Amino acid sequence: MAATPTAIPVPIEGRCSYFVEKKNRFCRMVPAAGRRFCGEHAGAAGAGAEEENTRKRILCPLDPKHTVYEDQLEKHLKKCNSREKPKPDYFIQDINAGLKDETEILDEPVPISSLSEEQLENLIKKLRKVSKGMDCTLKDQIMSHPALHDVLNDPKNGDSAFKHLKQQASILGNIERLNLLGPRRCFVEFGAGRGKLSHWVGIALQEAEKVYFLLVERVTTRFKVDGKHKNRNSVFERLQIDIQHLCLSKIPVLIKEKLPVVGIGKHLCGVATDLALRCLVETYPTRCKERNEEPVAKRIKKTDTENDTSVSEGSEKNELEQWIPVAGIVIALCCHHRCDWRHYVGKEFFKTLGLGPVEFNYFQRMSSWATCGMRETTLETSKINIKKRDDQTSDNEEHDHEGYRKTDDNPGGLPGLLTVEERKNIGRLCKLLIDQGRIQYLQQKGYNASLQYYTDSLVSLENVLLTALPRQSSTPDSTT
Template sequence: MAALEAAGGGSGSEAGPLPGRCAFFVQRKRRFCKMIPAPGRRFCGEHGQQEVPHPGVRGGIGSCPVSPDPYSEIQQERRITVYEDQLQKHLKKCNSREKPKPVSVNSALESEYELQHTLNMSFATYVLQKQKHLKPLLKRSAFVLLSHQALQEALNDPKNGDSAFKHLKQQASILGNMEKLHLLGPGRCFVEFGAGRGKLSHWVDTALQDVENIQFLLVERATTRFKVDGKHKKRDSIFERLQVDIQHLCLNKVPILEKKKLPVVGIGKHLCGAATDLALRCLVESYATCCNEENEEPAPKRTKNKAEGASNSSNGDDNERNKEDFKPVAGIVIALCCHHKCDWTHYVGREFFRSAGLGPVEFHYFQRMSSWATCGMRGTITKASTNEESEDHTNNTEDHDQTYSKTEAGSDALQGLLTVEERKQIGSLCKLVIDHGRIRYLQHRGYKAALQYYTDSSVSLENVLLTAVPETTS
């Protein structure tokens, strides 16, 4: 029983360790360890710290200091042990060590503290007054309900259920808007942000089945089952996936875009909250700026020969014209979603907010009250059917609506002070203010941007589409 005392154990079902086995008594399993110790040792490598090394024997074994709670009873069998003379070498490669955090290349430079305030009536009144001041500056979204022939067969297929039909109608309208903006053409790379299973890219590929020199980049931070990807292997289109958070994505470093300097079209279906702002900054600041810097060339040298000079001048004009025609970002088409998940740190419209005398505190409440836009639909919202379409990363929009109708709208102290219709109007205006800041951001960077309702509210409560194309200089 000496081994029991050495290990701090008590009386168990075994009188002692098995011959040639470790003498450590495992309290959780109520038995001795069955590991085989090294010759001349009583304890195995995991429990070697129980034994004091003899002179001339290698140093003792201890627990790794960076492993999670190595001395807790729960972790007793999972802790990391290492020889004392090897500790420093182990710490350099230990999986439990603190790893450097990736740089957020698409976040704003400045950071703000997280705000935790209670939404009370006095502040709500103040925000509502601010809304009335902003209302004349805001342009209401137009109704542009379009479709595309690439989805007609699927839309007429009776095998598709209601949920799949709603997704198809949204995708058809997004493609119709892309066609209206002349974005469905050759020589382009379509980057789908928050791609999920990549259904939007799939339909863009179907619409461009006779077009050459196109490629697709599907950006998704979550792991997902790639059921749709198999359909692309039979086509000549180039599809590539990136599992990365949008805030860490630098498009000009993606090999497929370094190889082919193709204009990019950013697309997305229900890109939640701050993901939209990160995607806009990724396209407009990170990628477009880097491409413009790479395309800058020194002016052609002057020549003495008049004929050669005229020829060189003509070539120079052609080069300048080609540089002007090349637009790193050919267009942006993103279906907006979940404004209550926006974040002031990532928000691209902060300049617009500040110009209106607003700041992070006001944005916090605009963000929260944006969920009121759907609070009037609580009684009619039903849970989405569990078909393969609902497996998308973004999920069914109705799921989003139901979630924050029950949380944000139901938890606020103002719920009983305003009617459902008043809350819906306030929430819709909050969403419009946040989206207008995004429009201003794109306009200040040389884009013709607009907001439009791309589908009916009976199809999706999140039915606003943000579009942007470069302003023409001619």
């Protein structure tokens, strides 16, 4: 039987005739009138006689991945996508970073694999001692929401998609449980990625008035879902910025509308959680207070002189006090091994337990034992090797934890005396200890905060949800 001939690719009409071998297709750029090749490929090998007649192209000094005509370099640098762009008003360097104490900066820390058996045992004993006073039993708050009913029952969903939808449904259900799912609010999604969590909140509130979404993500994201809400009541805005430098009180929509903010996040990685908490409960309310105090006095004075009517200063102050800048926080926690002592909000909690940056360094690494390296190795299941892992998870928006992550078994490493289950429990204790520091921080800032399981561990190994409501409003009311 004769073989079917393979179709020979041809360039698209009106597009560049250069064949890109890496992509196994022709370039799709539009060439100048009368030319076969785009500017990028006119001087490339294989461009034929056209190469001799073209102007010289050089590598862009801002990004060598593309080229530019040498005689147009100056013009190109002004519009190159890789140029340093002007910082927006809401960018304030390190505003949420926390105070930097030079005395607490560690030298290169000793990896766990270099600890002696005695040192490791002492570290674990210290962890268990400080954990005795903690409530290690978290309540189940596994919920769902009608907004995701149809998509959850779609047979076309793969296993991974179904798991993420279940998590999003439970987070949405918990937002509703806390009376945070309503009109006249601004939802700030930290580590938004494609914006899936905000998308479902938007679907649930598609008939509500004055609902705004700020999607905070430091990197450019493909396949965003924001566009699905263009013709709905909700307003979506992306902020491409590191949370460390984000000042919410300078966001135009928050200045204008004065809507209560609800901070949300799905699998907010390690240090990003601490930065987001400080951004919400410390930086934002403080800045709002500073911004509002002076105008109140000015408005009172102006009203007295122009309208000759008396305005009660006390009523103005009461109005400001009733406006709650942050109505609530609902964040699914993740990747405690990516926490950092400088940015950690629970430093005071650690210090009251007699712990410091050294213990924090080891505990945050050991926290990965709860979700990583839990497979049984070829060694005895009652013995394990302990080895530092520099990069234990990929930094993507969804943080898949399907199955157990592989560890690098190192026969030359430290011979441990821990069973797999013991190691998992130690990892959970480390996570809980770090999260308890966050809970105490929120309580000191005037919030009722708690931890709960929001999904089954079979759906996600990172299944803890942090929630917080301001004490003066356990059931937040909408502002008009």
